[in-house]
Amino acid sequence: MTTKPKIFIDGESGTTGLQIYSRLNQRDDIELVSIEASKRKDATERTKLINAVDVIILCLPDDAAREAVSLVSNTRVKILDASTAHRTSKDWVYGFPELNPGQREKIASAQFVSNPGCYPTGFLACIRPLIAKGLLNSNFPITVNAVSGYSGGGKNLIKQYHSFHEQQAGAESLYPYGIYGLQFGHKHVKEMQHYSGLASPPLFVPAVGDFEQGMLVQIPLPLGSLDNPPSGKVIYEAIADYYQSEKFVQVAPFQDSTLLRDGTFLDAIALNNTNIVQVFVFANDTTKEALLVARLDNLGKGASGAAVQNLNIMLGFPEELGLL
Secondary structure, X not given: OOOOOEEEEEOOOOHHHHHHHHHHOOOOOOEEEOOOHHHOOOHHHHHHHHOOOOEEEEOOOHHHHHHHHHOOOOOOOEEEEOOOOOOOXXXXXXXXXXXXXXXXXXXXXXOEEEOOOHHHHHHHHHHHXXXXXXXXXXXXXXXXXXXXXXXXXXXXXXXXXXXXHHHOOOOOOOOOEEEOOOOOOOOOHHHHHHHHOOOOOOEEEEEEEOOOOOEEEXXXXXXXXXXXXXXXXXXXHHHHHHOOOOOOEEEOOOOOOOOOEOOOEOOOOOOOOOOOEEEEEEEEOOOOEEEEEEEEOOOHHHHHHHHHHHHHHHHOOOOOOOOO
């Protein structure tokens, strides 16, 4: 491109849209374009703008994202969708560059890229290497326990927590921790299964904690159920080798406690405002148990940071621009 590529964030006033905008608006290698607030619901104006830019970043509810895609008639316009609408669609490339060898090249050449979900990012960072390398078979029963900051619930949940904090300063939290998705129909499960290579959906138990952003995704592995269970060190080495050249997926030293608070606690918020996901492996070979944990910022590598990373790849820019 001889001129600055034009980028339109459709839904820039939402939680993810605002984060992406804040990461992009100081860059001088792209041009951010917007539609006047009074014309956001004007289909003619939106269609005109959508077809005049180089990349559209969709930060919309699923149905609105599908509607926006239907307005695109210019085949030179690339679309990066941060909703769940197209994450397992066959005509879309999944925007997790570290997922498989060659994934970056697919993103770079694609017209349609789906930005990953926050929970699937942590889950896939842990599980995909073990399935790909054959240490776990596709029929292994996987359970996932995860906790996210309340920003993962969007503006309404953020407002609810902020309102309580303002009214009850210093008081014990009204909602310190709560699990949800108890009907086992969380919208991220399909994505988790599809890209992990698992034959069956993982049993996924998400939760929200009384902190604004940050995330832990925990996967306990009862290795005793395998005929030839791998040791914890073998699991660690497989994951470390898979990501050895990656900037944004970091594998913590095996059984190392230096990244734990007081050598004991694995905190959810340590990577806030970064585009990094850390993978931890803990194991007890005697009891044949292992625990994989991914730590990330649900608004960073779990959303806006990943979107900027994908945008850079789609534009042929250095991947880390605006992220380091």
